[in-house]
Amino acid sequence: MISSLLKFLAPQKKAKKTHVSKEEALERRKKFEQFVLDLQNHFVQTLQKYETKAVFLRDEWQRKDGHGGGVTCVLQDGNFFEKAGVNTSKISFPFNHGIAASMKERGKVFTDDEIKRYNIYANGISLVIHPINPFAPTVHANYRWMELYDRETNQTVDCWFGGGGDLTPHYLFEEDCKEFHQGFKNACDPYGQDLYKKLKKECDDYFFIKFRNERRGIGGIFYDDFLIEDSWDKTFEFAQKAGWATLNSYNTILERRKDTQYNEKNMEWKQIRRGRYVEFNLVYDRGTKFGLFTPDARIESILMSLPHVAKWEYMYKIEEGSEEEKMQKVLINPVDWI
Amino acid sequence: MISSLLKFLAPQKKAKKTHVSKEEALERRKKFEQFVLDLQNHFVQTLQKYETKAVFLRDEWQRKDGHGGGVTCVLQDGNFFEKAGVNTSKISFPFNHGIAASMKERGKVFTDDEIKRYNIYANGISLVIHPINPFAPTVHANYRWMELYDRETNQTVDCWFGGGGDLTPHYLFEEDCKEFHQGFKNACDPYGQDLYKKLKKECDDYFFIKFRNERRGIGGIFYDDFLIEDSWDKTFEFAQKAGWATLNSYNTILERRKDTQYNEKNMEWKQIRRGRYVEFNLVYDRGTKFGLFTPDARIESILMSLPHVAKWEYMYKIEEGSEEEKMQKVLINPVDWI
Numbered sequence: 001m002i003s004s005l006l007k008f009l010a011p012q013k014k015a016k017k018t019h020v021s022k023e024e025a026l027e028r029r030k031k032f033e034q035f036v037l038d039l040q041n042h043f044v045q046t047l048q049k050y051e052t053k054a055v056f057l058r059d060e061w062q063r064k065d066g067h068g069g070g071v072t073c074v075l076q077d078g079n080f081f082e083k084a085g086v087n088t089s090k091i092s093f094p095f096n097h098g099i100a101a102s103m104k105e106r107g108k109v110f111t112d113d114e115i116k117r118y119n120i121y122a123n124g125i126s127l128v129i130h131p132i133n134p135f136a137p138t139v140h141a142n143y144r145w146m147e148l149y150d151r152e153t154n155q156t157v158d159c160w161f162g163g164g165g166d167l168t169p170h171y172l173f174e175e176d177c178k179e180f181h182q183g184f185k186n187a188c189d190p191y192g193q194d195l196y197k198k199l200k201k202e203c204d205d206y207f208f209i210k211f212r213n214e215r216r217g218i219g220g221i222f223y224d225d226f227l228i229e230d231s232w233d234k235t236f237e238f239a240q241k242a243g244w245a246t247l248n249s250y251n252t253i254l255e256r257r258k259d260t261q262y263n264e265k266n267m268e269w270k271q272i273r274r275g276r277y278v279e280f281n282l283v284y285d286r287g288t289k290f291g292l293f294t295p296d297a298r299i300e301s302i303l304m305s306l307p308h309v310a311k312w313e314y315m316y317k318i319e320e321g322s323e324e325e326k327m328q329k330v331l332i333n334p335v336d337w338i
Numbered sequence: 339m340i341s342s343l344l345k346f347l348a349p350q351k352k353a354k355k356t357h358v359s360k361e362e363a364l365e366r367r368k369k370f371e372q373f374v375l376d377l378q379n380h381f382v383q384t385l386q387k388y389e390t391k392a393v394f395l396r397d398e399w400q401r402k403d404g405h406g407g408g409v410t411c412v413l414q415d416g417n418f419f420e421k422a423g424v425n426t427s428k429i430s431f432p433f434n435h436g437i438a439a440s441m442k443e444r445g446k447v448f449t450d451d452e453i454k455r456y457n458i459y460a461n462g463i464s465l466v467i468h469p470i471n472p473f474a475p476t477v478h479a480n481y482r483w484m485e486l487y488d489r490e491t492n493q494t495v496d497c498w499f500g501g502g503g504d505l506t507p508h509y510l511f512e513e514d515c516k517e518f519h520q521g522f523k524n525a526c527d528p529y530g531q532d533l534y535k536k537l538k539k540e541c542d543d544y545f546f547i548k549f550r551n552e553r554r555g556i557g558g559i560f561y562d563d564f565l566i567e568d569s570w571d572k573t574f575e576f577a578q579k580a581g582w583a584t585l586n587s588y589n590t591i592l593e594r595r596k597d598t599q600y601n602e603k604n605m606e607w608k609q610i611r612r613g614r615y616v617e618f619n620l621v622y623d624r625g626t627k628f629g630l631f632t633p634d635a636r637i638e639s640i641l642m643s644l645p646h647v648a649k650w651e652y653m654y655k656i657e658e659g660s661e662e663e664k665m666q667k668v669l670i671n672p673v674d675w676i
Binding site for chain 1: 397412414415421423549550609613616617620621627630631635637638641642644645646647648649650651652653
C-alpha cells in the first residue's frame with residue numbers, strides 16, 4: 001500500500017536527523033509494529049461485539065514488488081456497522097523525485113545521489129468506522145512511524161511520527177464530544193501544557209471542507225512530522241496513549257448510542273453528512289489523493305474509508321432550531337470541548 | 339456561476355483572434371443564448387413527461403456581484419428520475435491571473451495590462467440526468483460559448499466553443515450505445531470526415547478514472563477550444579446539431595428502457611456505478627474542481643451533477659459471465675460503436 005503511505009510524507013516540514021544504530025532502528029520498528037498490530041486486534045475485537053450479523057474479514061496482502069504489505073480487516077453490511085475498516089501496513093520502497101519534491105517544499109533538500117540511495121519505511125494503522133445508527137458517530141484514526149534510510153548502510157537519515165483521530169457525529173451529544181476530546185487531552189497532557197490545544201487546532205484546520213465552509217466533524221487531534229523533545233521513546237509513548245484513547249472513548253460513545261431509536265429523517269441526514277465525508281476524502285484528503293495518483297496502489301484499501309452509502313440532495317434544507325441545525329452550527333464554528 | 343464556467347477555459351490550447359464588430363459579437367451572444375435556453379426548455383419538457391411524481395423546480399439566480407446569473411432546473415426524488423438537473427448560465431467576470439496562468443500552459447500569454455483590461459464572457463447549458471431504473475442510463479452534456487473581451491472597447495480578443503455529451507449506462511444495450519453515438523456522428527459528419535472519430539476519442543480520454551483504469555461510461559463526444567474552419571456560424575450550427583442530438587437520442591433510449599423490470603441486484607450495481615461517477619466528478623472533472631476552488635461559487639449548482647445516492651463496497655465482486663461484467667469490460671476497453 002505504497003499509496004496510502006505517501007500521505008505520511010506530505011506535511012513533513014523539517015528534517016530531524018536521528019543517529020541511531022541499526023539494531024536500535026530495528027528495535028524501534030518492532031515496537032511500533034507490535035503497537036499497531038495490538039491496536040488493530042483490539043479495535044476489531046471491540047467492534048465485533050456490537051455486531052451479530054457480519055464478521056470482520058481479514059485480508060493479508062503483499063505488494064507485487066515484494067516491498068511490504070499489510071492486513072486489511074473489513075466488516076460491511078452488518079446489523080450495527082455499515083462499514084468498518086481497520087488496516088495496518090508496513091512497507092519499504094525506494095525514495096523518488098516525486099516524494100523528494102514534496103519534502104523540498106517543506107524545507108528539506110536532497111541531492112540526486114541521495115534520492116537514489118534512500119528508501120522510505122512506513123508502518124501504520126488506519127481505521128474508519130461507519131455505524132448504521134445515525135446517533136452513533138463515525139470515527140477515523142491513524143498512527144504511523146516513518147523512516148528515511150540509506151539502502152546500503154541501513155542508516156536512518158530522517159524519521160518522524162504522524163497520526164491522530166477525529167470524530168464525525170451526525171447529531172450533537174456534548175458528552176460524546178467531551179469524552180472523545182478528553183481522551184486525547186489525557187494522552188497529550190504529560191507532554192506539554194499546550195500540546196492538546198495545538199493538535200486539536202491542527203485537526204480542525206485539516207478536516208475542513210473549504211467550499212462548504214464546514215468541518216468534516218467535531219475534530220480530535222492531528223499531528224505530523226512529529227517528535228516530542230527529539231525523543232523517540234516519548235513520542236512512541238504518546239502515540240500509544242493516543243491510539244488506546246481513540247479505542248476507549250469510541251467504545252464508550254458506541255455503548256451510549258447503540259440503542260438510540262432513529263427514524264427515516266435521521267437516516268437521511270446521516271446519508272447527507274456521509275456525502276460530505278466523501279467530498280472531504282476525494283477532494284481534500286492528502287492521503288487519499290496521493291494514494292489515488294500512485295501507480296499500483298491498492299485502491300480498495302484506500303477507498304475503504306468511503307461510507308457504504310452517501311446521498312446528495314439539491315438545496316438540502318436544514319430546519320431552523322432542529323437537531324440537524326445544532327450539529328451543523330458546530331461544524332461551521334468548532335467548539336472547545338474542554 | 340463563475341465556478342462552473344471556469345472549466346470552459348481549462349483546455350484552451352491556442353488562441354483564435356476573431357475580429358468582429360461589437361454588433362456582430364452581441365448578435366452571436368444572442369443566438370447562442372437563444373439556443374441554450376431552447377435546449378433547456380425542451381430537455382425539461384421531454385424529461386417531465388416520464389415523471390408523474392416530482393416536477394422540475396426552476397431556480398433563477400443572480401451572482402451577488404451582479405456579473406450574470408442563470409436558470410437551474412432540478413427535479414429530484416421522482417418516481418422515474420432520482421435526480422435531473424438542466425442548467426443554463428450566462429456570466430461576465432474580470433479576467434484574472436489564475437485563469438491567465440491556466441491559459442498560458444496552453445500556449446497563450448497575456449501581459450499584466452491585458453489581464454487587467456479583459457473580461458471573460460461565458461454562456462452555456464449543462465445537464466446531468468440520473469434515472470431510477472438501472473437499465474435507463476445517466477446522461478451528461480454541456481454546450482458553451484466563451485469570449486475574452488476588452489472591458490473598455492468591448493472588442494472580442496479571443497473566443498471559442500466547447501461542449502459534448504456522454505452516456506453512462508449501468509447495463510450494456512448495444513442499440514442504445516449505437517443510437518447515442520450515431521446522433522453525434524450525424525451532427526459531426528457535415529464538418530469533416532474524421533470529426534466524429536476525433537471527438538469520440540477525446541471523450542473516451544477525458545472521462546477516464548485512471549486509478550480504476552475504467553471510463554465513466556460509454557462516451558460520446560467532447561470538444562473544447564473549438565472553432566470549425568475559423569467559422570463562428572459553422573461551429574454554432576454544429577453545436578446546435580450536437581445539442582439536439584443529445585436530447586433526441588437520450589429520449590429514444592429512455593423510451594426503450596423505461597419499463598424494464600429490475601431487481602435489487604440491479605439497483606445495487608447501479609449505486610456502485612454511481613459511486614464511480616462521484617469519484618470521476620470529484621477527483622478528475624476539471625469543471626467541478628475549478629468550481630469547488632472558486633470563491634463564492636454556487637456549490638449547489640456545481641454538485642448538482644452528483645447522483646442522488648452512491649454506494650461503495652469493499653472488494654465488490656462482479657460475477658463472471660454476468661451482465662455487470664459485460665458492462666465493465668466496455669468501460670475498460672472502449673468500443674467503436676459505429
